[in-house]
Amino acid sequence: MKMNRKLTWMLLFGIATLFTQCKDSGDEVEVDDENELITSVTLKFTESGTNTVTSFSYKDPDGDGGNAPTKFDTISLKANTSYTLAVEFLDESKTPVDNITEEIAEKSDEHLLVYTPNPTSLLTYTYGDKDKNNYPIGLTGTAKAGVAGTGKLKVQLRHQPNAKNGTPGPGSDDVNLDFNLKVK
Amino acid sequence: MKKYFFLLLTLTAISLGHAQNPTCACFIRGIVKDQHSGQPVVGATVLLIGKNTGVFTDDKGRYEIRNLCPGTYQLEARIVGYSAYKQTIDLTAGHEENFNLQEQEVHLKDVEITAHRTDAPSSQPLTILSGNDLEQTRGQALGESLKGITGVTAMQTGSSISKPVIHGLHSNRVLIMNNGVRQEGQQWGSEHAPEIDPFVATRMSVIKGAAGVRYGSDAIGGVILVEPEELPFNKTLSGEVNLVGFSNGRQGVASSTLQGGVKGFSGFAWRAQGTIKRGGNIRTSNYFLDNTGISEKNFSVGAGYRKKGFGIDLFYSRFDTKIGIFSGSHIGSVTDLLNVIKNGEPFVKSGFSYKIGRPNQNVTHDLLKAETHYHFKDGNRLQWTIAQQINNRNEYDLHVPRNDSIASLNHPELTFKLHTLTNDVIWDHKPIAGKISGQIGVSTLYQYNLMTGRPLIPNFNQFNIGIFWIERYVKNDWEFEAGARYDYRTLNTHRIVSRKKVSNDFTFSNGSGTIGATRNFSPNLSARLNAGTAWRAPNVSELFSDGVHHGAAAFEKGDSTLHSEKALNTIASVKYASEKLTIEIGGYYNYIKDFIYLKPQPDPILTVRGAFPYFKYTQTDASFKGIDVSAAWQFVKNLTITSKLSYLRAYDKRNDSYLVMIPANRLDNQLKYELPELGKWHNLYFSAGNLWVTHQKRVPPASDFLPPPAAYSLWNIQAGGTIHVSEKQQLEVRISVTNLFNTVYRDYMNRFRYYADDIGRNASLRIKWKFGA
Numbered sequence: 001m002k003m004n005r006k007l008t009w010m011l012l013f014g015i016a017t018l019f020t021q022c023k024d025s026g027d028e029v030e031v032d033d034e035n036e037l038i039t040s041v042t043l044k045f046t047e048s049g050t051n052t053v054t055s056f057s058y059k060d061p062d063g064d065g066g067n068a069p070t071k072f073d074t075i076s077l078k079a080n081t082s083y084t085l086a087v088e089f090l091d092e093s094k095t096p097v098d099n100i101t102e103e104i105a106e107k108s109d110e111h112l113l114v115y116t117p118n119p120t121s122l123l124t125y126t127y128g129d130k131d132k133n134n135y136p137i138g139l140t141g142t143a144k145a146g147v148a149g150t151g152k153l154k155v156q157l158r159h160q161p162n163a164k165n166g167t168p169g170p171g172s173d174d175v176n177l178d179f180n181l182k183v184k
Numbered sequence: 185m186k187k188y189f190f191l192l193l194t195l196t197a198i199s200l201g202h203a204q205n206p207t208c209a210c211f212i213r214g215i216v217k218d219q220h221s222g223q224p225v226v227g228a229t230v231l232l233i234g235k236n237t238g239v240f241t242d243d244k245g246r247y248e249i250r251n252l253c254p255g256t257y258q259l260e261a262r263i264v265g266y267s268a269y270k271q272t273i274d275l276t277a278g279h280e281e282n283f284n285l286q287e288q289e290v291h292l293k294d295v296e297i298t299a300h301r302t303d304a305p306s307s308q309p310l311t312i313l314s315g316n317d318l319e320q321t322r323g324q325a326l327g328e329s330l331k332g333i334t335g336v337t338a339m340q341t342g343s344s345i346s347k348p349v350i351h352g353l354h355s356n357r358v359l360i361m362n363n364g365v366r367q368e369g370q371q372w373g374s375e376h377a378p379e380i381d382p383f384v385a386t387r388m389s390v391i392k393g394a395a396g397v398r399y400g401s402d403a404i405g406g407v408i409l410v411e412p413e414e415l416p417f418n419k420t421l422s423g424e425v426n427l428v429g430f431s432n433g434r435q436g437v438a439s440s441t442l443q444g445g446v447k448g449f450s451g452f453a454w455r456a457q458g459t460i461k462r463g464g465n466i467r468t469s470n471y472f473l474d475n476t477g478i479s480e481k482n483f484s485v486g487a488g489y490r491k492k493g494f495g496i497d498l499f500y501s502r503f504d505t506k507i508g509i510f511s512g513s514h515i516g517s518v519t520d521l522l523n524v525i526k527n528g529e530p531f532v533k534s535g536f537s538y539k540i541g542r543p544n545q546n547v548t549h550d551l552l553k554a555e556t557h558y559h560f561k562d563g564n565r566l567q568w569t570i571a572q573q574i575n576n577r578n579e580y581d582l583h584v585p586r587n588d589s590i591a592s593l594n595h596p597e598l599t600f601k602l603h604t605l606t607n608d609v610i611w612d613h614k615p616i617a618g619k620i621s622g623q624i625g626v627s628t629l630y631q632y633n634l635m636t637g638r639p640l641i642p643n644f645n646q647f648n649i650g651i652f653w654i655e656r657y658v659k660n661d662w663e664f665e666a667g668a669r670y671d672y673r674t675l676n677t678h679r680i681v682s683r684k685k686v687s688n689d690f691t692f693s694n695g696s697g698t699i700g701a702t703r704n705f706s707p708n709l710s711a712r713l714n715a716g717t718a719w720r721a722p723n724v725s726e727l728f729s730d731g732v733h734h735g736a737a738a739f740e741k742g743d744s745t746l747h748s749e750k751a752l753n754t755i756a757s758v759k760y761a762s763e764k765l766t767i768e769i770g771g772y773y774n775y776i777k778d779f780i781y782l783k784p785q786p787d788p789i790l791t792v793r794g795a796f797p798y799f800k801y802t803q804t805d806a807s808f809k810g811i812d813v814s815a816a817w818q819f820v821k822n823l824t825i826t827s828k829l830s831y832l833r834a835y836d837k838r839n840d841s842y843l844v845m846i847p848a849n850r851l852d853n854q855l856k857y858e859l860p861e862l863g864k865w866h867n868l869y870f871s872a873g874n875l876w877v878t879h880q881k882r883v884p885p886a887s888d889f890l891p892p893p894a895a896y897s898l899w900n901i902q903a904g905g906t907i908h909v910s911e912k913q914q915l916e917v918r919i920s921v922t923n924l925f926n927t928v929y930r931d932y933m934n935r936f937r938y939y940a941d942d943i944g945r946n947a948s949l950r951i952k953w954k955f956g957a
Contacts, residue, residue, distance in 0.1 A: 025633055025634055025643035025644055025678060026676065026678035029643050029679065036583060038792050039792070041792065060791065062682060063792075064732050064791045064793075065731045065789075066682070066730065068790070072790070104586065169531060170531065172516035172520050173517035173520055173793050173794065175792050175793065176516065176517035176519055176793045177792065
């Protein structure tokens, strides 16, 4: 029985050790940022030959879930007019605001922007930039508004690490937004 | 929590011959006793493995199996409440003539049986996977190993992540008892496989149906018991080495065990065990799946001490795995998913590689357990088990952060650290009038979770206390059982909402009950009936999910007002076992009140990656009813056909609809030819089989991107045998081919069915070398 008692004490000691490891999980809640988060997408249309910039945005400051997107503009363009189109991606959930556009530009060989108007007669997009492998990027380009009408402009940011080949196929969507498009 | 009740049983095996039949008139008879009490064990099943012959012990604990041919037999004694015991008996030994011609004792051996109690409710069906059936699954993941049991299927994420499904229920609705401790990992995730090395176990048992009284929360669909062999007290050094190779994934597994006692320190025993697994890309019938390799390194050590009625066991195990997730399963938007579905095969092409890159999961699980028990002289028994588990899960997304300096750190995007401390005290009272036995127990669980990375589930602290009482009454051919339990749980969650900490407190409480009866009509025929309840508190992901589930292309939102779900399960089974024929038919009706599920919402949720279908955790009343049939018939000498049918219908009662992710019905047929001896080989067998899985037609309309896949039929072949190298060494060799014809198929329960076909042909070779006692 002496042995038993010793072992029992050992067990008790063991439990005491175990309990000292318990902690309050509430003390360790940290604000952790999603590295891939994009909360704001802004399309900046500059009418050719002018300095007139019109911007259209999608904004969801708290990211997916939580509150609904606060802004999702309808793109409004003049018929038969040419624009320089620049796109800006921000993560506004962070302080300071994280400029994702710069990060995309740095990793331009992994990203491709795809602009798909529907119907196609509304707009024609021409890429204005190229990555080191001579594939288009789409951070800047020319958008030529076509005939008057309404429809959609799908803006996709394709993330294509080690797979970019100039086509939208490889990779997955980081952004996939259907802006309403009005050409008048 | 489950405990070990190390009991010594004495089994005497005598084989005698009769003159009437010169070839097959041997019999084995003996008595099964509980060595601690010395009382005969009534109603124990004594089986001849592989012969489909079994008898029950009578009221004096005696059994007799007649009409045996000379040969080597594996005798197994199974007692409800105890683990099975196996003994190899040689009825040849050069005595054929003698014992065939006259009544003469040719084999008499006292066998000490050391069994541990499983505490399974006696009136609930318990299916055990051990011996050759278990050996044939060596090298596979836990969820895969159990698929051969009727009523058990698997939910898969590709081929490397597999979760057991019992009667259509899984994850938090199936409880796994790993070496007597409830397994606490991140069970809520459908791609979170049980963190257990099956090589630790020498038997795995499945209790089907709600078993909440004995095992506490989560035991709604059933309980899986993963049990190692009893430590080798008073035995010499022994061990085994297992080598397994799979052609698909070019996977290799090596596992070995060494165990023994210590000279000059009687009553002491130890065991050490380790497993290494490495595999590369899995191949479907037509193409490889990129990044589907696996790497696993596990080990466990155990030691124990016994003296008179006292016993103590210490056990530590570590499970460490790195699993690549098929890179083609990463999708950004619904468009991505629809494109890959339309394409019919993955866009990501790959050859063979062992490389495991992103996306991947790295998971470790540590279990430290101490268990002590004491048998009082008067028959009372007290047991105390404490265990600590640390589950560390790191998930790496396909894409590293865009920012180079952050990316170079290569941090996981999701980290979960779950610490669990369990404590169980169980008192078995001394039998009353030799007819009533029972136990009273208190179980506590303390748990905390720390989460970093992309917000997914909150941090939480959880405390649970449960008190139960079960009594069992045995009279003649009847056995009755009744029990009750009360659980109380607190949950405190802490999460960040709009950059501020928000804490929520929850309390849950629940009463559970079980009542059941077993009737042995004859040594061949028995029936069981059980009605039991179980409960489960909503888990943190059901309470607080709020985001896109990228594997499922769905926006999932939790509901913090959910309450506990409660199951009432009625299960009945009839078993007939004779020498040539074994049939077990079971039927169940599991009614789950406030069943928590993801309900599709009418409007999609808009995110920067486009609109996602919106699902909200909601409660309904669900019914799961089904039939399990298994039959084995030796229709010609040495030739046995085995059939297993699992039939299930699940229904959403409140909405008059079906439920999603319910396994399709299936029929498994095997034809097996056995040769007890051929040259140097023993227990040779050859078998061929077919698994037919039907099309799951019963799904709610418009609930999925892709309708359930078509029915499929897979063929397989196996062969194996044992060579006795020397008296104390034997070599077991097994070969098998699954998906023999390289059939293209997809399974409804595989979450990768959207992206790719299921695994193609897979040939395997298993070698086991056993040495020592």
